[in-house]
Amino acid sequence: MIQSKLPNVGTTIFTTMSQLAAQSGAINLSQGFPDFDGPQALREAVGRHVMAGHNQYAPMTGLPALREQVAAKIARSYGRQVDMDSEVTITPGATEAIFCAVQALVRPGDEVIVLDPCYDSYEPSVELAGGRCVHVPLALPDFSIDWQRLADAVGPRTRLIMLNSPHNPSGALISRAELDQLAALIRGFDIYLIADEVYEHLVYDGVCHASVLAHEELYARAYVVSSFGKTYHVTGWKTGYVVAPPLLSAELRKAHQFVTFCGITPLQWALADYMAAYPEHVDELPAFYQAKRDLFCDRLAESRFTFTRAAGTYFQLADYSAIRPDLDDVAMAEWLTREHGVACIPISVFYQQPPADLRLVRFCFAKREETLRQAADRLYGV
Ligand SMILES: Cc1ncc(COP(=O)(O)O)c(C=O)c1O
Numbered sequence: 001m002i003q004s005k006l007p008n009v010g011t012t013i014f015t016t017m018s019q020l021a022a023q024s025g026a027i028n029l030s031q032g033f034p035d036f037d038g039p040q041a042l043r044e045a046v047g048r049h050v051m052a053g054h055n056q057y058a059p060m061t062g063l064p065a066l067r068e069q070v071a072a073k074i075a076r077s078y079g080r081q082v083d084m085d086s087e088v089t090i091t092p093g094a095t096e097a098i099f100c101a102v103q104a105l106v107r108p109g110d111e112v113i114v115l116d117p118c119y120d121s122y123e124p125s126v127e128l129a130g131g132r133c134v135h136v137p138l139a140l141p142d143f144s145i146d147w148q149r150l151a152d153a154v155g156p157r158t159r160l161i162m163l164n165s166p167h168n169p170s171g172a173l174i175s176r177a178e179l180d181q182l183a184a185l186i187r188g189f190d191i192y193l194i195a196d197e198v199y200e201h202l203v204y205d206g207v208c209h210a211s212v213l214a215h216e217e218l219y220a221r222a223y224v225v226s227s228f229g230k231t232y233h234v235t236g237w238k239t240g241y242v243v244a245p246p247l248l249s250a251e252l253r254k255a256h257q258f259v260t261f262c263g264i265t266p267l268q269w270a271l272a273d274y275m276a277a278y279p280e281h282v283d284e285l286p287a288f289y290q291a292k293r294d295l296f297c298d299r300l301a302e303s304r305f306t307f308t309r310a311a312g313t314y315f316q317l318a319d320y321s322a323i324r325p326d327l328d329d330v331a332m333a334e335w336l337t338r339e340h341g342v343a344c345i346p347i348s349v350f351y352q353q354p355p356a357d358l359r360l361v362r363f364c365f366a367k368r369e370e371t372l373r374q375a376a377d378r379l380y381g382v
Helices: 013-024 040-051 064-078 094-105 122-128 147-153 176-186 246-259 265-277 281-300 329-340 369-380
Strands: 088-091 111-116 132-137 158-164 192-196 222-227 240-243 315-319 360-364
Touching: 013 329, 040 265, 064 088, 064 240, 064 265, 088 094, 088 246, 094 122, 094 158, 094 192, 094 222, 094 240, 094 246, 111 122, 111 147, 122 132, 132 147, 147 176, 158 176, 222 246, 240 246, 281 315, 281 369, 329 360, 329 369
Parallel strands: 111 132, 111 158, 158 192, 192 222
Antiparallel strands: 088 240, 222 240, 315 360
8 A cells, every 4th residue: 555645636627527528529628728730830840850860868958949949039028038058948848847846946844825726736746845835815706816815825934936827717817016016025035936827928908918037026036937838739749948047947957857857859849940930929829819719708798607708828717607506616517518518627626725606617718710609609508
């Protein structure tokens, strides 16, 4: 018998709902991945690099050509000049970057503040490092930071705060003014940040993403994480990166070196080529996804679901109080999948202690137009 180090971890809701969607023949708007492919030139580049013999280990920190493109993009998007050698690390997915950043920082007995609802990989990473998550709920209905509760949670054991903006599952954004407020709150404390910005380019209605990379004071103590999977519609490539000041990067690399050592070589070559040839890809993403959001939401607005349009990410929350107030959100997600053929995610699973009257489910709109139309039509009939 082994005593589990992660006794609370079971099958994730994403697996459960995707399986239920398949069994029920439902349209799967549950798990967060596109039902369309990444750019053709990007996919062709992988084949080219595989055939050109780029199939052995990449450098531990990532291919220089890709780190150079990441640094160039950061300069363009956020006005920060980062050093590609000492500050940029390519990782097998944002998840690995987050895991390694946590291992680099968290010691047994340390506390890590997470803002609920939060992404499901944070807590197991902290627990495996011997730390403990302190859950601070975001304020409803807009999922903004509850400053009083956050200030109350900060203490002598606090080592790290996990931020996620644009936010999964709510689609909410952290503003520049809120980053300033956070900087003021932790000034003088030995507290670090992981800024999970995997949806950095999925921000709508003309709003600019307030990246920690553009915040001088916060960046000095931050790991900023992103994902090529989200930005280039290739989640299955599990390729991401983390940007941090040199000393923090050096510590993270000590973990990364022995978790995976490096990311996948031909994928890194292909991404470097594509980013160099099509730097405008990231600028086109907001309009691309906003059109999908609006297609889905315009139809949903005629249904009995109520919602505020997502400010970022490719997730749309919807309140079902007017439809089945008797069901909790897990039961609602199952009912919608089985009876109405649309799979979604209940958001209580992103909480340690979900609010009792939560009646929200999450739909992923990273889908083709016909998928979104069909799903919205079904939801209209609920
Ligand atoms: C908030 C958040 N962070 C991290 C990730 C993981 O990204 P990757 O697939 O690059 O590991 C996801 C993926 O869904 C996410 O939603």
